[in-house]
Amino acid sequence: MTESGKAENKKLTRRRLLKKIGIAGVSGAVATSGAALAAQVTEDGVDEFSDSLASLFQTHYRRMSPEEVEATIARLQRKTKRKYGKNISIDTTPPLPNVLLGYALNISKCKGYRKCVDACVEENNQGRDTQIQYIRVLEMERGSMNLEESNHYYDPETVPQKGKFYMPVQCMQCENPPCVRACPVKATWKETDGVVVIDYDWCIGCRYCMTACPYWARHFNWNEPELPPEELNPVTHYLGNRPRSKGVMEKCMFCIQRTRKGKQPACMEACPTGARVFGNLLDPESEIRYILENKTVFRLKEDLGTEPKFWYYTD
């Protein structure tokens, strides 16, 4: 009893896990009877060891049966509860039918406040110290489009500065995404609504996608993300903002936990200037289609043929 209590308090290291697997292997029922091996039953009714074991054999998200998805989500919720002491919801809302999501950003209106950056970090559960930010706001010289001379560390007393314009860059959700082709394990793919997503549990952390992306949109968790439990956003999506761990990639996914329910992405909601417009590219009545058809628009590095679904426009 006391021994089991101790073991419960200790964190499961890889070594101990492997040891336990070895023991379990001897008993001859590794994969199937993880739960039966439960020696220490925690308060949520399932012991940590069998959870770790099950996550070791967790398959690719798109290969999971509905039952497997359900079990995986329950397990991830238990895991989060243990780590952060907080109950979270992880939904698996599929892409909306007849929807191709696109973004338009008015660079005449963007003033470089960086409100979108912080709203994004809060919404999407990024580590607070690792400085993974999906949006970089580039301060650019007026009349130039030289990205090399842009500055995203600008910090003047007030913005906008004279002679500068501001261009936020984030994942462009390319229609022809080079990152997807670069992934050796197919842990990242384009959904039918055009959003490129990652199965964080399938990612092996090779960072090929990071180098393949021409927009610096993919970010790697070099450390365990430092996320104070009180700042954890409990409304999450499996392919969206659920808490990540060390050694996996992450990126902007158009806040699918929000946008698939019709809500605005966090960056758009936070923008006080109304420079950000989000919508369905397949709907000819939509605001974004009006902008694309009536405004001066451009895309970043269009010549690479990645077909970004993120447009910049001017008044």
Add this chain to the structure above:
Amino acid sequence: MHKSRLVKLFLLLFSALFLFFVNPFVFGQESNSSSGTELQLSAKEDKEEAADVNELDVEDDADDADEEEESPEVVFEQVLSFEKYAPAFKVKLRKESQLESYPCMDCHEDEETNLEIRELEEEHDELILEHGGERFWCLTCHQPDNRDYLHSLKNNAIDFDQSYRLCGQCHFQRQKDWFFGAHGKRVGNWLGERKLYLCTECHDPHSPSIKPIKPNPPPKVRKGLVFVPNGTHLKAKVWEKHLLEQTENKND
């Protein structure tokens, strides 16, 4: 030969005339020309509309005083230019909840209307009227007889919660963008009902340009890296730096 040319000329003239007269109806707000009948018509509409808005507001108040109010759907027939084209939307009401001294007639009922352009000293002296250079005065936009309303250049009453109709008289291009979603801020959702902020939610009508503010903090520089101010790494040559360091070392 000669006759056919004349006919052509007539046709051209006729079509030009036709365009000239029909345009004001199609692009009512953008064009300067107006006929007497049109003016009367829109004045009538305005009055009806104002009455409608009042009734609806009262109902709203009774229902939920605390909740953030969204107006009943803006009826687009009243916006002459784009009624057929722009998708429908709602605007967030302001006058009851956000205008401090509304209804204005509480005070202005007893005040005599002073049409003289002057420095305001007793009331409203905090207002800075930067809008339009020196060309505007309170009564350019505010209705002199009934201060609970604004008024257009054609002297039609405009509700405070429909201020976009006033602004659109000059800023028609912006107004069009706002109708279609290329300007202004949509609230809450991207799918379904469009809910927009009015012009005055973001722009102070008396000095409409947006004032600069402090930006949120910049991202941290990654561990092990040093931040080099922008441009310096492109300008200073390595060999120049090297020579500079050498001479410094010699001096030491």
